[in-house]
Amino acid sequence: MEILEKAPAKINLSLDVLHKRKDGFHEVEMVMTTVDLADRIELSRLRSGAIRVESESRFVPNDERNLAYRAAKLMKDHYKINKGVRIFIEKNIPVAAGLAGGSSDAAAVLRGVNKIWGINASLHELAELGAKIGSDVSFCVYGGTALAKGRGEQIFELPSPPPCWVVLAKPTLGVSTQTIYQKLDAKTAFHPNTNGMMEALKQGDFDAICAHVGNALEGVTTKLHPEVNQIKEQMRQAGADAVLMSGSGPTVFALVGQDARAQRIYNSLKGFCTEVYMVRMLGNREII
Ligand SMILES: C[C@@](CO)(OP(=O)(O)O)[C@H](O)COP(=O)(O)OP(=O)(O)OC[C@H]1O[C@@H](n2ccc(N)nc2=O)[C@H](O)[C@@H]1O
Numbered sequence: 001m002e003i004l005e006k007a008p009a010k011i012n013l014s015l016d017v018l019h020k021r022k023d024g025f026h027e028v029e030m031v032m033t034t035v036d037l038a039d040r041i042e043l044s045r046l047r048s049g050a051i052r053v054e055s056e057s058r059f060v061p062n063d064e065r066n067l068a069y070r071a072a073k074l075m076k077d078h079y080k081i082n083k084g085v086r087i088f089i090e091k092n093i094p095v096a097a098g099l100a101g102g103s104s105d106a107a108a109v110l111r112g113v114n115k116i117w118g119i120n121a122s123l124h125e126l127a128e129l130g131a132k133i134g135s136d137v138s139f140c141v142y143g144g145t146a147l148a149k150g151r152g153e154q155i156f157e158l159p160s161p162p163p164c165w166v167v168l169a170k171p172t173l174g175v176s177t178q179t180i181y182q183k184l185d186a187k188t189a190f191h192p193n194t195n196g197m198m199e200a201l202k203q204g205d206f207d208a209i210c211a212h213v214g215n216a217l218e219g220v221t222t223k224l225h226p227e228v229n230q231i232k233e234q235m236r237q238a239g240a241d242a243v244l245m246s247g248s249g250p251t252v253f254a255l256v257g258q259d260a261r262a263q264r265i266y267n268s269l270k271g272f273c274t275e276v277y278m279v280r281m282l283g284n285r286e287i288i
């Protein structure tokens, strides 16, 4: 038995950090949505109890450090499964980019082994388990559009944004999420209007969505990597309706209503950055 799971990237339409918690994590309020840039995960059952991870990407480990491996191991231990699985990851999402590629791979494996091992756990159960792997995994289990609270694991579904283009550009540098959170001072950071963003989504108002994008982590990352601001400026000049860094960065996204302008932004960035993508917003849970 072999199945395919799509593991889409996410962007943070807004990301607020409220304060640092006693456990070292930060309390957040994030509005997240999936975009049509996805890894493709092939899963096949192994008769032996082994978990085998394979990928042609040189940027991800093929052993127990891979978040996909950790997801399969967690399911195996939690549900006491003696079967094994081969996991092939076609890596299309840039790594360490603020797009949750690893978290989405882990979530796809949770959904996938749930099927091939016949566990039949609910998405809610998978999302709860996923939080043990990383803060973004719970969101990725559901996909779609949601408000994420707590350290990111409390998920509240939101209406999907109106269809639009998303142009993503990643400068050639990796960012450590842990370092960015460590360097943040939540008291002096920018705080986006999360309620404003949620209201804009409820109204299906693209202009209001664009007006409410904001990211508390952006100031920290741009201070370390000024290239991020250069990309934002270039996207603005090429006609983006909104521009923002996703997550802890360094990927920047532009939201664009019109095809021709999205194409212009894509072309203008292509000579500047090696990793540029022009994709659609997915937005709905059912699409995964
Ligand atoms: C910033 C965000 C925004 O969506 O995404 P990315 O930039 O990674 O995509 C997330 O909050 C990242 O989630 P994720 O990448 O799963 O983080 P984890 O593995 O759980 O944690 C990595 C490290 O980030 C810090 N961390 C993470 C989440 C959180 N709410 N507070 C934190 O302080 C902790 O130092 C932790 O050790």
Ligand SMILES: Nc1ncnc2c1ncn2[C@@H]1O[C@H](COP(=O)(O)OP(=O)(O)O)[C@@H](O)[C@H]1O
Residues within 6 Å of the ligand: 059, 060, 061, 065, 066, 067, 068, 089, 094, 095, 096, 097, 098, 099, 100, 101, 102, 103, 105, 106, 177, 247, 248, 249
């Ligand atoms: N399947 C995977 N895909 C991507 N990265 C992975 C994976 N498994 C483990 N990692 C590790 O997780 C780290 C963060 O990866 P990623 O999820 O791409 O970052 P981000 O959440 O910032 O987009 C990387 O250093 C990478 O080596």
